[in-house]
Amino acid sequence: MTNQTIAAPSSKSVNSRSASRKFFKIGRFPGFGLTTLLFFLFLYIPIFILVIFSFNSGRSATIWDGFGLNWYAKAFNNDDIQRAAINSAIIALIATTIATILATLASLVLARSRKFKGQNISYSILMMPLIVPEIVTAVATLSFFSFVGLNLGIGNVIIAHTVFCIPFAFMPIRARLQGMDSTLEQAAMDLYANEWKAFRYVTFPLLMPGIISGAMLAFIISIDDFIITLMVSQAGSTTLPLYIYGMVRMGITPEINVVSSVMLFMSIIFVSLSYLIGRKK
Amino acid sequence: MPETAIEVRNITKKFGVHTEHEVTALDDVSISIKDNEFFTLLGPSGCGKTTLLRLIAGFEYSTRGQILLYGENLIGLPPQKRPINTVFQHYALFPHMTVAENVAFPMKMLGKDDGETKKAVNEKLELVKMQDFANRKPGQLSGGQQQRIALARALAPHPKVLLLDEPLSALDLKLRQEMRTELKNLQRETGITFIFVTHDQVEALTMSDRIAVMSVGKIQQRGCPTEIYEKPNNRFVADFIGETNLLEATVSKVEGNDIFCKLSDNIILKGEGETGKNVGDPVTLAVRPEKIALSPISEQTEGSFTGKINNSIYLGTDTTYIISVNGKSELASVEQNSAVGKVRFKIGDEVCINVADNAIRILED
Numbered sequence: 001m002t003n004q005t006i007a008a009p010s011s012k013s014v015n016s017r018s019a020s021r022k023f024f025k026i027g028r029f030p031g032f033g034l035t036t037l038l039f040f041l042f043l044y045i046p047i048f049i050l051v052i053f054s055f056n057s058g059r060s061a062t063i064w065d066g067f068g069l070n071w072y073a074k075a076f077n078n079d080d081i082q083r084a085a086i087n088s089a090i091i092a093l094i095a096t097t098i099a100t101i102l103a104t105l106a107s108l109v110l111a112r113s114r115k116f117k118g119q120n121i122s123y124s125i126l127m128m129p130l131i132v133p134e135i136v137t138a139v140a141t142l143s144f145f146s147f148v149g150l151n152l153g154i155g156n157v158i159i160a161h162t163v164f165c166i167p168f169a170f171m172p173i174r175a176r177l178q179g180m181d182s183t184l185e186q187a188a189m190d191l192y193a194n195e196w197k198a199f200r201y202v203t204f205p206l207l208m209p210g211i212i213s214g215a216m217l218a219f220i221i222s223i224d225d226f227i228i229t230l231m232v233s234q235a236g237s238t239t240l241p242l243y244i245y246g247m248v249r250m251g252i253t254p255e256i257n258v259v260s261s262v263m264l265f266m267s268i269i270f271v272s273l274s275y276l277i278g279r280k281k
Numbered sequence: 282m283p284e285t286a287i288e289v290r291n292i293t294k295k296f297g298v299h300t301e302h303e304v305t306a307l308d309d310v311s312i313s314i315k316d317n318e319f320f321t322l323l324g325p326s327g328c329g330k331t332t333l334l335r336l337i338a339g340f341e342y343s344t345r346g347q348i349l350l351y352g353e354n355l356i357g358l359p360p361q362k363r364p365i366n367t368v369f370q371h372y373a374l375f376p377h378m379t380v381a382e383n384v385a386f387p388m389k390m391l392g393k394d395d396g397e398t399k400k401a402v403n404e405k406l407e408l409v410k411m412q413d414f415a416n417r418k419p420g421q422l423s424g425g426q427q428q429r430i431a432l433a434r435a436l437a438p439h440p441k442v443l444l445l446d447e448p449l450s451a452l453d454l455k456l457r458q459e460m461r462t463e464l465k466n467l468q469r470e471t472g473i474t475f476i477f478v479t480h481d482q483v484e485a486l487t488m489s490d491r492i493a494v495m496s497v498g499k500i501q502q503r504g505c506p507t508e509i510y511e512k513p514n515n516r517f518v519a520d521f522i523g524e525t526n527l528l529e530a531t532v533s534k535v536e537g538n539d540i541f542c543k544l545s546d547n548i549i550l551k552g553e554g555e556t557g558k559n560v561g562d563p564v565t566l567a568v569r570p571e572k573i574a575l576s577p578i579s580e581q582t583e584g585s586f587t588g589k590i591n592n593s594i595y596l597g598t599d600t601t602y603i604i605s606v607n608g609k610s611e612l613a614s615v616e617q618n619s620a621v622g623k624v625r626f627k628i629g630d631e632v633c634i635n636v637a638d639n640a641i642r643i644l645e646d
Contacts, residue, residue, distance in 0.1 A: 189339075190361070191435075
């Protein structure tokens with residue numbers, strides 16, 4: 001209605017409108033397109049080069065010698081890399097599982113129970129690890145573990161990972177739960193399902209995409225973690241990021257490119273899957 | 282004398298007790314709903330009708346009072362322990378299950394075997410004429426079809442009482458009219474007691490055996506549709522159900538049940554209703570527009586009075602005339618347009634007004 005009254009009067013106002021549109025379209029500022037292009041180049045060229053050089057047949061990570069998969073073969077046959085990869089996988093799998101279960105329970109309590117005192121605070125506390133600088137969490141976890149004398153080897157790393165994975169698993173699950181109609185659960189109870197069955201047959205299947213999405217996010221965060229892992233890991237619980245860091249200090253060969261590339265591909269696959277499943281109705 | 286299906290005794294429901302936002306949704310409400318009855322709770326939003334339904338279903342706990350199902354106390358029982366099912370306003374079909382799985386859900390939860398479940402599913406889908414859609418997901422169905430599935434699902438376990446929470450409000454007009462007849466037929470065929478919640482007076486009048494009109498947490502009047510429409514007790518009921526003329530008058534004479542009220546110096550109308558009135562008391566009269574007949578001023582009869590047409594509104598099947606009487610009170614009169622050659626009145630015409638016998642209600646204060 002208001003639009004019409006503004007647009008109606010005369011051709012003059014129409015002209016000034018189109019002129020102002022040209023003027024105020026922020027994307028049309030000279031240099032904006034170029035800046036955006038540079039930004040993307042800056043962001044992705046290093047990664048692109050890293051992946052390219054993982055296929056280098058020569059010894060250098062900077063001088064192209066021709067295409068070859070020999071570094072892939074070498075990396076996959078390297079016992080230390082294998083051990084680090086297995087460690088990473090074990091830690092990520094266990095931490096993800098526990099974190100996802102806890103996040104699911106927490107989101108159910110926060111989104112489905114009657115309002116209780118401190119509900120908002122509980123939510124904030126749950127999301128806190130996302131804001132706290134990781135180095136703080138890392139140092140705190142390390143000193144806490146030595147304070148209580150916890151010495152479980154890889155178990156220490158698993159516990160630390162579980163903790164920081166919870167908020168990442170929590171976010172998509174909560175989002176899914178909030179988008180879900182709570183009368184569905186009421187309908188289930190009305191149709192003779194007890195609380196457990198209502199959860200089992202109605203809430204849980206509908207929540208599943210959120211849970212899978214949350215688990216994948218948590219898995220990727222765990223696989224990728226460096227600072228906290230560096231602090232709490234002991235001999236024998238070296239993960240892939242720690243091993244890569246160790247290799248870099250020895251001098252860069254395309255082997256590092258290979259390991260990094262593989263991690264990159266895994267991340268892309270997981271995040272894409274997480275997105276696709278989370279989006280599905 | 283039919284058995285009582287649901288007996289609501291002195292139910293009070295307050296929300297936000299012990300906070301500054303305490304709200305009384307239901308204030309000492311009592312109703313008894315008979316076996317095999319189509320009972321409607323009618324009222325504007327916020328009148329407590331849905332709260333009462335949710336209390337019967339078991340989704341809310343009452344602050345005070347009792348609810349009995351065939352004499353058995355329901356208070357304290359969770360929804361899954363009550364042989365009462367609900368059709369929700371937005372149907373609440375399980376989106377991850379097929380139509381057949383949805384209808385089978387209550388049977389499975391009750392632990393019925395596959396044969397019985399299958400039989401009930403087929404039977405109920407046939408009842409709502411949806412047997413061809415058994416393998417679809419609810420998301421692939423239209424609103425009207427989802428509605429039918431919700432009905433089939435709620436009827437599958439043969440509940441003793443079916444609760445319907447404004448189930449027609451999300452449908453378009455044409456479909457709503459169709460579903461009214463179908464719901465009524467469904468209730469007759471199944472013999473299950475229906476408790477229907479609506480804010481739509483037409484739905485209430487067309488389908489119900491009895492209606493309880495609610496407002497601000499209280500029942501204003503209960504009775505069959507004709508009683509509610511023809512003999513409203515108070516201003517709220519008269520105003521909420523249908524169109525009505527409300528006239529301020531003074532009691533001039535009381536003769537048994539007949540109360541003569543003076544509208545103005547030369548107009549005295551005979552009304553019935555609340556009898557505790559004495560000569561001189563101010564009263565409010567209610568008259569339905571279709572009970573007011575108009576005739577040309579030349580055909581004046583005894584007991585009629587005159588007025589002037591202020592406005593006429595053509596509505597297809599009938600015409601509404603707005604008439605001023607003595608230059609102050611305004612009356613609406615509805616005349617059918619069916620009679621060919623019948624005199625139509627123009628704005629400004631003087632007309633003679635006849636009010637049908639027993640059509641004037643004296644309302645409670």
